[in-house]
Amino acid sequence: MNRLFHVPLSPFCRKVRLSLAEKKIEVELVEERYWEKGPEFLRRNPAGKVPILKMAGKTLTESAAICEYIEDMHPTPALMPADPEGRYEVRRLVTWFDDKFHQEVTSKLLYERVNKKVMGQGYPDSTAVKAGAKAIKYHLDYMGWLLDLRRWLAGDQMTLADFAAAAHLSSLDYISDVDWTRNENVREWYAKIKSRPAFRSILADHVSGFPPPAHYADLDF
Structure with missing residues (x-):
């Protein structure tokens, strides 16, 4: 059995779960209290981070690398475009959310309100x-601009870029920190993606001491 060591509201873990x-x-x-830095956990990943995926006899770390490994090993359904330009755009947006969005938004809202x-x-x-x-607000506007030009964030097909964005936004939505009225394009995009079967376990998450808002698991908001 494949095993994922994770934290429920971690957007990096959620991206892997969605993939x-x-x-x-x-x-x-398997929930992992990574901040305790237990010796068994550090043996799995000396970097002291989640997610950690045990799959096919391998121990895999770093969410972006894990997702691309999954894509290489299980290419159907595809979450990366076939053309180099498309793959570049997906990687650019995954980095945008996992780096810029995380530093400017997730770490300042989710980590302050919940993780501490x-x-x-x-x-x-x-x-x-x-x-x-x-x-x-700036990031939602940027997503809205992208979705004015494209059906999904990186192009006409759903990709890992959409899962990276949805992983962060779903974690923030759990604590009611997303204004879904700000941009209709983003609201419609999120409604589409959270209606997918892949999202079911994400919407079933419950963190002790932090009940989700009533709309969190509502597919129609």
């Missing part, structure tokens, strides 16, 4: 939360 689910690859989910409490690291930094709430 596996879209390709109908069964996996056992779960890890026993004190209270949210209000300055960081305000900065994240401001930055997400």
Whole structure:
């Protein structure tokens, strides 16, 4: 059995979960308290990060590399375009969300509101939360602009770029930090993607002490 060591609200773990689910690859989910840096965990990944995927006798780390490994090993249904330009655009957007969006938004909203409490690291930094709430508006507008030009974020087909974005936004939606009224294109895109069977386990997540809002698992918002 494949095994994924993860944290439920981690967007990096969610991206891997979505890729596996879209390709109908069964996996056992194991919650990992990575911040405790236990010796067994560090043996799996000395970098001290999740996700960690055990698959086909291998221990795989780093979410982007894991997703591309899954794509190479299980190319159908495709989450990467066949042409170099298309693959570049997907990789660019995956990096955009996992780097820029994460630094400017996810780390300032989700990590401050949830991770600090779960890890026993004190209270949210209000300055960081305000900065994240401001930055997400720019990112939603950028996504709306992309979706004015394309059916999906990277082109006419759903790709790993959509899963990277949805992984971050779904984590933030769990704590009601996404204004879905800001851009109709983004709202329609998210409604499409969260209606996919691959999203079911994501929408079933529950974090102790942090109940999701009523709309979180509602496919019609």
